[in-house]
Each structure stands twice: as C-alpha cells, then as structure tokens.
Amino acid sequence: MATKHYPTPMLDVLEEGEWPSFISGFKALRDNHPSERIRNTINSLLGQLEHSYETRMGYWKGGTISVFGYGGGIIPRFSEIGHMFPDSKEFHTLRVQPPAGNYYTTDMLRQLADSWEKWGSGLQTFHGQTGNIMFIGADSKNYQPFFDEINEYGWDLGGAGPCVRTGMSCVGSARCEMSNCNEQAIHRHLLNTFTDDVHRPALPYKFKFKVSGCPNDCQNSIERSDFAVIGTWRDDIKIDQAEVKNAIMKKAAEIGKEGDRSAGRHYMFDNVISRCPTGAMKLNEDDTLVIDNSNCVRCMHCLNVMPKALHVGDDKGVTILMGGKRTLKIGDLMGTVVVPFMKLETADDYERLVEMAQNVIDFWAENGLEHERCGEMIERIGLVNFLEGVGIDPDPNMIKQPRNISYVRMDGWDEAAQAWFNRKRAEKSAA
Amino acid sequence: MAAPKMREPIESGCPDGFQYMHPVMRRNYGQWLYHEDPRPGVLLHVARSGEKIWTVRAGTQRILDVFTLRKLMDIGDQFAEGYVRFTIRSNIEFMVADGAKVEPLVKALEDAGFPVGGTRNSVTSMAHTQGWLHCDIPGTDASGVVKAMMDELIGEFKSWNMPNRVHMTTSCCQINCGGQGDIAINIQHVKPPKINHALVGNICERPSVVARCPVAAIRPAMVDGKPSLEVDEKKCICCGACYPPCPPMQINDHQYTQLAIWIGGNHSNARGKPTFQRLVAAGIPNNPPRWPEATAIVKKILQCYKEGARDWERMNEWVERIGWPRFFEVTGLPFTKYHIDNWRGARNNLNSSTHIRF
Ligand code: HEM
Ligand code: SF4
Ligand code: SF4
Ligand code: SF4
Ligand code: SF4
Numbered sequence: 001m002a003t004k005h006y007p008t009p010m011l012d013v014l015e016e017g018e019w020p021s022f023i024s025g026f027k028a029l030r031d032n033h034p035s036e037r038i039r040n041t042i043n044s045l046l047g048q049l050e051h052s053y054e055t056r057m058g059y060w061k062g063g064t065i066s067v068f069g070y071g072g073g074i075i076p077r078f079s080e081i082g083h084m085f086p087d088s089k090e091f092h093t094l095r096v097q098p099p100a101g102n103y104y105t106t107d108m109l110r111q112l113a114d115s116w117e118k119w120g121s122g123l124q125t126f127h128g129q130t131g132n133i134m135f136i137g138a139d140s141k142n143y144q145p146f147f148d149e150i151n152e153y154g155w156d157l158g159g160a161g162p163c164v165r166t167g168m169s170c171v172g173s174a175r176c177e178m179s180n181c182n183e184q185a186i187h188r189h190l191l192n193t194f195t196d197d198v199h200r201p202a203l204p205y206k207f208k209f210k211v212s213g214c215p216n217d218c219q220n221s222i223e224r225s226d227f228a229v230i231g232t233w234r235d236d237i238k239i240d241q242a243e244v245k246n247a248i249m250k251k252a253a254e255i256g257k258e259g260d261r262s263a264g265r266h267y268m269f270d271n272v273i274s275r276c277p278t279g280a281m282k283l284n285e286d287d288t289l290v291i292d293n294s295n296c297v298r299c300m301h302c303l304n305v306m307p308k309a310l311h312v313g314d315d316k317g318v319t320i321l322m323g324g325k326r327t328l329k330i331g332d333l334m335g336t337v338v339v340p341f342m343k344l345e346t347a348d349d350y351e352r353l354v355e356m357a358q359n360v361i362d363f364w365a366e367n368g369l370e371h372e373r374c375g376e377m378i379e380r381i382g383l384v385n386f387l388e389g390v391g392i393d394p395d396p397n398m399i400k401q402p403r404n405i406s407y408v409r410m411d412g413w414d415e416a417a418q419a420w421f422n423r424k425r426a427e428k429s430a431a
Numbered sequence: 432m433a434a435p436k437m438r439e440p441i442e443s444g445c446p447d448g449f450q451y452m453h454p455v456m457r458r459n460y461g462q463w464l465y466h467e468d469p470r471p472g473v474l475l476h477v478a479r480s481g482e483k484i485w486t487v488r489a490g491t492q493r494i495l496d497v498f499t500l501r502k503l504m505d506i507g508d509q510f511a512e513g514y515v516r517f518t519i520r521s522n523i524e525f526m527v528a529d530g531a532k533v534e535p536l537v538k539a540l541e542d543a544g545f546p547v548g549g550t551r552n553s554v555t556s557m558a559h560t561q562g563w564l565h566c567d568i569p570g571t572d573a574s575g576v577v578k579a580m581m582d583e584l585i586g587e588f589k590s591w592n593m594p595n596r597v598h599m600t601t602s603c604c605q606i607n608c609g610g611q612g613d614i615a616i617n618i619q620h621v622k623p624p625k626i627n628h629a630l631v632g633n634i635c636e637r638p639s640v641v642a643r644c645p646v647a648a649i650r651p652a653m654v655d656g657k658p659s660l661e662v663d664e665k666k667c668i669c670c671g672a673c674y675p676p677c678p679p680m681q682i683n684d685h686q687y688t689q690l691a692i693w694i695g696g697n698h699s700n701a702r703g704k705p706t707f708q709r710l711v712a713a714g715i716p717n718n719p720p721r722w723p724e725a726t727a728i729v730k731k732i733l734q735c736y737k738e739g740a741r742d743w744e745r746m747n748e749w750v751e752r753i754g755w756p757r758f759f760e761v762t763g764l765p766f767t768k769y770h771i772d773n774w775r776g777a778r779n780n781l782n783s784s785t786h787i788r789f
Contacts, residue, residue, distance in 0.1 A: 010720040014575055017582030020544055022574050025496035032498070045564075052563035052572065053719045056685035060567045061678060068437035077565060093565060099448030102517045106504040108451060109515070113497045113504075122497040126517040129560060129608045136494070136565055148438050156443045167445065168519065174448075174456045175476050175484060175526070177463035184448050184460075192444040199442065215700035219519065222705050223611050223698050271742055277702055301701045305743070308465040328606040328672050329645045331774055332707050371643065 003040055005030070006047030006085070010054060029122050038122050041137065044087035045121070048079060065092060065140065067147045070199040073157030074143060090139040091121070094147060095132035095158040097198075100169035100187035100211070102127065112150060119146035130208065131168035132158040161201035162371075164194040164361070165208045168221075172213035172231075177307060178300065179213030180231030180316040181344055186211050186353070190227070193354050197361070204368035204377075207361060214312065216300050221324070221335070226374040227357060228321040228335045235313035236293040237302075243309035244289045261287075272302050317343045322360065323375025333375040336383070340397035356390070363389040393423060453514035453526040455484045471591055472547035473533055486524050487511070487536050489545040490556045490581065490588060493521040494564065494574055502543055510536040520556045520598070522549050548589035554597040554733065556581055556588065558610050562603040568674050569603035570618035570688040571717050576601050579721040580616075580729060587733070594740035594749065597733065600696075605670055611696030613746040614732060615708050616725055618717065620669040622687035623662050624680035628654040635660070635677035643672050690715040690725045694732060695747030706747045712764050728764070735761045754788045 014023045023046075030042040052058055063076040075093040082089030098104075112133075116124060121137030128134045138146055147157065158166030167190060170176070172183035190209045197203065210221035213231040221228030252264030265283065273281045280295040281302060289309075291302075303310045320342065321335030339356070343349050360374070367389065368377045378386045387394060449457055459478035466476045474486040492499070503523055507515050510532060511525040518524065523545070525536060537547045549555035557580065560566065562573030580599075587593065602609020602617040609617055631637070637660055641649045646668055652661035660680065662673075671682035692715065696708030711732070715725045732746075739761060740749035750758045759766045772780040 011575075013720045014578050017578070018544075018585045019546065019578055019581035020490065020492040020499070021578060022492040022494040023578075025492060025494070025499045028498050029496045049564055049572075053575070056571070056688065056717060056719065057683055058563045058566060058569045060565065062567045062675075067440060069440045075565075077567070091565070097445045099446045099451055101448050101452075103448050103451035104515055104517075105451050106507040106513045106515060109500060110504055113500050117497050123494055124497075124500065125494055126521060126523075127519075129558060129610060131519075144437075147440070151441050151443075154443060154446050156441070156445075171516065173461040173463075174452055175463060175486070177465050177476065179461065179463070182461065188445050188447070195442045195444040198444065199440075217698050217700060217705070220610060220698040222700075223696070223707070275702055275743060297700075299700050299702055301743070304701055308467075311464070326607065326610075328670075329643065331645075332611070334705060334707070369642075370639065 003043060005043055006050060008046050008050040011046060011050050026123070033117070033122060035117065038117060040087040041091075041121050042088075042123075044085040044089075045091065045137065048081060048085040048088060051081065051084070060091070065143070067144050067157065070157060072159055072161040072163055072199060072201045075160055088121075088137070091137045092140070092143050094120075094135040094138060094143055095128065095130075095160055095166065096135060096150065096155050097158040097166050097191070098127060098131065098133050100167070100184050101171050101174055102131075103174070111153065112155070115146060115149045119143075119149070130158070130165050132166045156195075157199065159198040159201070159206070162203045162205045163199075163201035163207070164191070164197040164203070165206050166198070167191045167209040167211065168219050168225075169211040170213050170218040172211075176213060178216060178303060178312060180233050180312055181211075181213055181229070181318050183211045183213055183231075185350065186229050186318070186344065189350050189354055190229075190357055193357065194361070203361070203365050205371050205373050207364070207374060209357070214300055215298050215319075216304065222321050223324050223332070223334055224326065225324050225335065226322060227360065228324060229353075230319050230321065231316065232298050232319050232341065233313035233316045234341060235315040237291050237296060237313060238311040239289055239291065240309050240311070241288050244306065245287045247306045247309050248287055272305050275301055277301075317341050320356075323373075323378045325373045325375050329371070330376050330379065333373075333379065335375065336378075337395075337398045338387070338392060340395055356392075359390045393419075451514070453484060453512065453528065455482050455528045456514075456526065458482065459484075468551050469533070471553060471589055472537065472550055474550060475530070483528065483530065485527050485530055485533050487527070487533060487540065487547060488518070488522050488524045488549050489540045489547050490549060490585075491521055491523055491545060492574070492578065493556075493559065503545070506536070506539050506543060510539045518549075518555075520549070520558050522556055546585055546589055552591045552593045552595050552597075553589070554584050554587035554593060554599065557599040557601055558612070559601045560603050560608040566603060567678075568607075568671065568683070570605075570620060570671070570683050571603045571690070572719060573601050573603045575720055576616060576722050576725070579723075580726050583726050583730060584733075593733075593737055595743050595745050597736075597746065598696075598698075599729075606672055611698060611708050613694060613696065613708075614729055615693040615696060616729065617691055617693065619689050619691040619713055620671055620682050620684075620687060621689060622684060623648075623664045623667040623669055624671070624673060624682045625684070626660065626662065627679040627681065628657060628659040630679040631659040631677065632657050634679055640673050640677040640680070643676055645670060645672060649673060688717045689713060690717055690722070692725065692728055692732070695745075695750055697745045697747045699745070702743070703748060703751075710770055711758070711762070713769060731762055757788065 059080045065076045079089045119142040125134040169183040169187045172179040208225040210225035212219040248264035251267040257263035280292040282290040320339035324335035559573040600610045600612035648663045648666040691713040693708035
C-alpha cells in the first residue's frame with residue numbers, strides 16, 4: 001500500500017523552470033524507487049524540507065557518531081521534528097574522499113550508487129564545498145555497513161571536525177596545458193601522509209590542503225586552504241611567434257574585422273599588452289612579441305588569452321601559500337607566500353614537501369588555540385615567529401612591502417643581515 | 432555479552448585518480464599543448480603527441496538522486512566513453528576522444544534536461560552549501576536558492592555573453608562554508624541570539640562558547656539560579672558563531688534572517704592579485720521558495736557588469752576601474768553606513784587620497 005505523501009506546495013514550485021530540479025529528483029525516488037525504505041525516507045525528508053520552507057527554519061541537530069575505528073568523517077543529523085517526519089529522523093552524511101581532480105568511470109559511479117541505495121537514502125552530492133563525495137542520509141544502523149561495503153572496494157572517509165580535511169585539486173596535468181605540477185602526486189602525498197589526522201580529529205581546528213596547477217588557481221586554494229600548493233615556473237614563457245601572428249588575425253576575424261591586421265593588433269594592445277600587470281610585454285611592428293620574463297609575475301593572463309601562442313616554461317615547480325580560510329573567527333584570510341618556489345620532481349623533493357607540511361601541522365597543533373585556524377595563529381603570533389617555528393628563512397617574496405611602523409626592536413639586526421648574506425652566498429655557490 | 436565483532440577499516444585515504452582517467456588523459460598527463468573552445472560548454476584540448484580530448488560540460492542539480500546519477504551514467508556510456516569528472520561547481524564533464532561524438536552528446540544531455548555550458552565567459556553554476564536540507568545551523572536553503580536563480584540565468588550559463596567568467600556562490604550561514612565569488616548571496620542575521628537559559632548549563636561547554644565569539648560579546652552568567660550565558664546585545668554582530676557549539680543560543684529566526692549580496696571575490700591571480708568579495712546589498716527578504724528579490728538584484732548587477740565591463744575584466748576589476756560610487760549609481764543600489772568597514776584593518780578600506788571621479 002502506498003503511504004500518504006506529505007504535501008509540498010512550496011517545493012513544487014522548485015520543479016518549474018529549466019534548470020535541473022533537485023525536488024523532481026527527490027520525488028522520483030519517493031514515487032518510483034523499488035525500495036519501500038527509500039520511498040518512505042524521501043517522503044519524510046520532503047515533508048521536513050517543506051516545513052522548513054514554510055517556517056523558514058532548519059530542524060536538524062548534530063551529535064557524535066563515527067564508523068568503527070575512526071573518530072570523524074560522518075556528519076550526524078537527527079531531526080528535531082522526528083515525531084512529525086519519523087522516516088527521516090536519522091539522516092547522517094558520510095563524507096568520502098574522491099580522487100584528486102574528481103575523476104570517475106561510469107562503472108564506478110554505478111557501483112557506488114548500487115551500494116548507496118542498498119543502505120542509504122539514494123541522495124548524493126558531487127561534491128561538497130570541501131571536496132568530499134557526500135552521501136546524504138543514512139540512518140544510525142546503516143552507515144557502518146555502507147562504509148564497510150565501499151571501503152572494501154577502495155573508498156575511505158574524509159575529514160570532519162578538528163582534523164586534516166579532504167583535499168582538493170584542479171583538473172591540472174590530466175587535461176590542462178597550464179599546469180606546472182603533478183597534482184595527483186602532490187595531493188596523494190600530502191593527504192595520505194595524514195590519514196590518521198583525517199580520521200581521528202585531534203587538531204586545534206580544521207586544516208585544508210588544496211592544489212592548483214597554475215596561478216589561475218581554479219581550486220581557490222589561496223582563499224580557501226590552510227596549505228595551498230600552486231604550480232609555477234621559473235624560466236621564460238615560451239612564445240610561438242607564428243601563433244602570435246595567427247592570434248592577431250584570428251582576433252580581428254572574431255571582432256568582425258576579417259583580414260584587418262591593425263584591428264587585431266589593436267585588440268592585442270587593449271586586451272593583452274596593456275593588461276599585463278607589470279608591463280612586461282611588447283608587441284613589435286612586425287607582430288613579434290617580446291616578454292621581459294624577469295618582470296613577469298606569472299599571472300597567467302596572456303597565456304589565458306593566447307593558449308596556442310604562449311606556453312608555460314620548462315623549469316617547473318610550486319609556490320606554497322599558507323593560512324587561507326573563511327570568515328570564522330577573525331574574518332576571511334588569504335594564504336600568504338611561505339615558499340616562493342620549490343622543485344617537485346624527485347622523491348626527495350616530495351619528501352621535503354611532506355616534511356614541511358608535517359612541521360607546519362605539528363607547530364600549529366602545539367601553538368594554535370582551540371578552534372584557531374593556522375592563518376589565525378600566524379596573524380596572532382606574526383609570520384616571523386611562525387617561520388622560525390617551522391624552520392623557514394624569511395624571503396622578500398613573502399611580503400607586499402616592508403613594515404611601515406617603527407615600533408620594533410632591532411637589536412638582532414646584524415646577525416639577521418649576516419644570515420642573509422650567508423644564505424645568498426650559499427645559494428650562489430650551489431647554483 | 433561479547434561486543435559484536437566489528438570490521439577494521441582499511442585506511443586507504445585518497446584513491447589513485449589515474450585509474451578513473453580517460454586513457455587519452457592518462458597517456459598525455461602533463462603533456463598538453465593548448466586548448467580551444469569550439470562552442471559554449473565544450474572544450475578541446477590538444478596534447479603534444481597530437482592526441483585530442485573533447486570535454487562536454489553540463490549543469491546538474493548537485494543533490495543527485497540515484498536515478499539522475501544513473502541517467503547521467505547512461506548518457507556517459509551511450510554517447511561518451513565512460514569517463515566523467517565533476518567541477519568544483521558540481522557541473523559534470525564527459526570526456527571523449529572522438530570529436531564526432533560531441534554534438535550527439537550535447538544533444539543527449541540537453542534532451543535529458545542538463546544544460547550544456549558553464550565554460551569561458553559564461554555564468555557558470557553556483558557553488559553552494561547545505562541549507563535546510565541538511566545543515567544544523569542554516570538560516571536559509573541553498574539548493575533552492577541556486578535552483579531559483581539558475582532558472583533565471585540558464586541563458587547566461589549556455590552562452591558567452593559576459594566580459595569574463597562569472598563565479599557565484601551562496602552560503603546559508605554568515606560564517607562558514609560558502610566561498611568567495613564574483614557574486615555571493617549569503618544569509619545575514621540581524622538580531623542577537625535568543626537564549627534558552629534552561630538548557631545552556633546542560634548542553635554547552637560555556638568557556639568554549641565564550642571563546643567562539645569574534646567580538647567578545649558573551650559572558651558566563653547565572654540566570655534564574657542556573658549557570659548560563661549572557662550576550663551584550665549592543666556588541667553582538669549577529670554572526671551566529673555561538674550557535675553551533677551552543678544550540679540554545681538560537682540565532683535563526685524566520686523574521687530576522689535576511690540575504691546579503693557581496694561582489695568581487697576572485698580567486699585567480701590573472702592580471703590582479705586574488706580579491707575578497709565586498710558587501711553591496713543587504714536587507715533582502717529570505718523569501719522561499721524562489722527568493723525573487725535576491726534574484727532581481729543579482730540580475731541587475733550582472734546586466735550592469737555585462738554592459739560596463741571590458742573584455743577580460745572580472746567583476747572586481749570592472750568596479751575597480753569605474754569606482755564604487757559609479758557602481759552604486761549604475762546598479763541603483765543604496766550606499767549606506769553599513770558598507771563602511773569597521774573591522775580590524777578597516778582603514779585600509781577607506782580612501783586616503785583625492786582620487787575621486789566626478
Ligand atoms: C556546524 C555545522 C557545520 C556543518 C553542518 C557544516 C557543513 C559543511 C559541509 C557539508 C561542507 C562541505 C563539506 C565537504 O565538501 O565535504 C562544509 C564546508 C565548509 N565549512 Fe562547514 N559546516 C559546519 C560548520 C562550519 C564552521 C563552524 C565553519 C567555520 C569556520 C565552516 C567552514 C566551512 C568551510 C570554509 C567550508 C568549505 C571550505 C572549502 O572550500 O574547503 N563550517 N561545511
Ligand atoms: S589551476 Fe591552472 S592548471 Fe589547474 S585547471 Fe586551472 S588553469 Fe589548469
Ligand atoms: S603572465 Fe601575466 S605578468 Fe607574465 S607576461 Fe603574461 S600578462 Fe604579464
Ligand atoms: S554555510 Fe553555514 S548553514 Fe550553510 S551548510 Fe555551511 S555551516 Fe551550514
Ligand atoms: S551571534 Fe556572534 S557576535 Fe553575537 S554573541 Fe553569538 S558569537 Fe557573539
């Protein structure tokens with residue numbers, strides 16, 4: 001016998017319009033899913049969601065649950081109005097770590113869907129804002145068997161709570177010509193060093209790694225991660241002069257001036273040459289392009305406009321910024337440069353990266369206050385104390401400009417200046 | 432009684448991505464030469480080896496039911512080559528090595544109701560948070576806001592009409608998961624939390640709640656002979672940070688929850704350095720199921736940006752060039768005392784020059 005459907009007049013409105021409707025998807029499950037458990041759960045969920053729409057209030061509360069052996073990875077949800085909507089009164093989310101770059105085969109997604117509809121609500125999200133696959137809606141007896149099942153074929157939980165969180169990486173080397181690093185390797189080296197810290201929350205607060213293959217930072221790593229690894233290069237931008245000429249004529253055609261070279265040049269001046277933030281580009285009379293690479297800040301603009309003519313260099317590596325986060329508690333912070341450039345080619349290079357991450361997390365675990373993000377700690381103690389704590393030397397690439405306030409003790413100046421000269425000498429002799 | 436025997440987890444962590452990559456992508460990993468944009472929603476990447484891969488990108492509802500997921504997988508098997516990925520804005524991408532498959536794939540997606548687009552200078556789909564569907568502290572829904580807005584912006588998703596790409600986000604509380612965006616639609620509370628003093632003593636770890644407040648507005652207090660907490664309502668900025676650790680400090684209220692719109696968050700380093708979004712509008716009714724007032728403002732801002740910005744200018748760069756006074760003029764949005772920053776470092780956001788446009 002069919003159960004009575006909760007009326008959903010407000011949600012029904014969200015079935016109108018052209019964009020794919022999550023409500024239509026819910027209703028399909030409610031009406032057509034072979035499992036009575038899923039039909040009832042989704043009916044109940046729709047009832048509660050409608051109630052939220054009508055009263056403009058949320059009705060979930062948290063709690064603490066985890067799978068056997070772990071301390072996190074699941075967001076518990078118990079309904080405060082479970083008496084009204086009993087079939088979805090427990091509706092926990094499992095956060096599952098995707099591969100870097102979010103690649104799947106259709107077969108694997110089918111397999112996950114099969115497991116999920118066996119145990120859960122049949123609702124999932126690719127992906128949450130932190131980057132997890134979110135399997136939304138398992139009750140208290142079913143999350144463990146669901147986890148056991150997918151864990152057997154290669155999937156593990158991500159982080160929740162004060163711990164290392166699931167990482168995110170851009171599409172990168174797999175498909176993007178702008179990439180300067182191996183996002184897959186960086187991501188897995190970092191995340192899988194900290195599996196214990198992902199699964200057993202014991203840090204001051206959350207800690208996020210994100211990896212972008214170039215300064216376009218498609219992964220939003222500067223603004224949204226504690227530890228941002230961004231690919232870059234040190235040598236010259238590669239210029240294909242024939243393609244520069246083609247780009248000029250192609251632009252002319254695109255703006256409706258087929259064959260008009262001067263219109264194409266005009267476009268180039270307005271949109272490329274004059275938009276270079278450091279004025280590092282020059283377009284000669286003969287349409288050859290010159291770049292002052294020593295002044296290029298690797299902003300990516302010219303490469304984005306002319307992907308066929310300009311290419312990143314060969315001496316690739318990464319820049320690392322630390323301390324980005326969103327609002328709570330002291331306001332949004334961007335990550336700032338801690339490592340201006342580092343090669344990532346050999347096993348030793350990767351070991352150095354992982355070690356640095358370990359040092360940073362250890363120092364923060366030791367010195368961060370409860371619920372204080374790494375960037376907030378840096379703000380509180382100052383970048384210099386942080387650098388000394390993790391054993392990294394100061395570098396002028398870390399600042400926008402030197403201090404403007406004279407309130408500072410400088411009795412260690414001579415030693416600091418000497419250390420700088422020593423470092424410079426050592427760098428020179430190493431080169 | 433012996434505890435039931437539990438299975439030990441396999442701590443495999445993040446899985447190997449190469450096993451799920453299209454073979455052309457695996458073979459040409461790190462060896463891509465350039466890309467082209469054959470049409471909105473389609474990318475063509477060419478490797479040094481000469482091999483090519485086409486990507487078709489489509490919008491989804493983000494909260495996928497297994498039926499919809501399987502429908503997408505069927506399309507992926509029938510019209511593509513069985514390899515997909517998701518963007519951070521929950522668009523799905525199908526990769527094919529055979530260019531002849533692109534048009535039938537686009538058609539199959541569109542016929543099944545998945546709009547193809549979201550590349551280059553389009554308005555791509557909105558990154559969003561949990562909302563009433565699943566979070567314990569939301570002031571509004573997220574999926575519903577996105578559905579309602581994308582219904583109105585779907586034409587911009589499918590075309591290349593914008594000066595540069597537009598990334599939008601929503602966030603259903605003021606402090607947490609939502610991201611930075613060219614346009615961000617975030618909830619804003621306007622009244623301090625209502626405290627259920629009978630429950631605080633039992634449920635909340637009081638010192639950690641006190642520590643959570645960004646403006647030190649909370650102090651321990653005895654209320655009706657019971658240990659509780661007290662909020663200095665003049666100081667309180669209604670951020671809601673005390674609510675997750677202490678649910679009896681109820682911040683959500685159907686009357687005093689409004690939407691605010693922020694613009695100019697840009698994570699790219701292209702041309703300028705990354706920027707944070709800035710408040711432009713508030714006091715917008717939290718009006719389910721379609722939030723028409725918020726959508727109208729978003730559309731107005733997009734229209735002004737589209738008309739006023741130069742090619743390649745992101746939202747923040749456009750405003751930087753024309754200046755904030757003109758932004759408020761062209762959009763018709765009111766400028767108020769609430770736009771003037773008073774948080775730490777606020778004076779950096781003031782004009783200490785005579786640079787004024789007349
Ligand atoms: C109390 C309840 C909270 C719930 C239910 C919640 C839920 C979530 C969820 C589901 C995600 C996406 C996760 C994923 O991809 O797996 C997320 C991301 C995020 N949350 Fe929360 N959250 C909560 C509290 C907070 C708090 C207190 C903060 C703040 C400071 C916060 C900041 C964030 C941020 C910044 C992200 C996304 C950041 C990124 O890009 O990685 N959340 N949250
Ligand atoms: S961040 Fe750079 S390398 Fe990564 S996908 Fe974006 S443009 Fe490509
Ligand atoms: S990458 Fe940016 S800084 Fe470098 S030359 Fe091109 S536009 Fe100029
Ligand atoms: S933005 Fe706030 S309300 Fe929305 S899901 Fe995140 S924590 Fe919950
Ligand atoms: S709402 Fe925010 S400002 Fe007000 S008392 Fe709570 S934490 Fe403090």
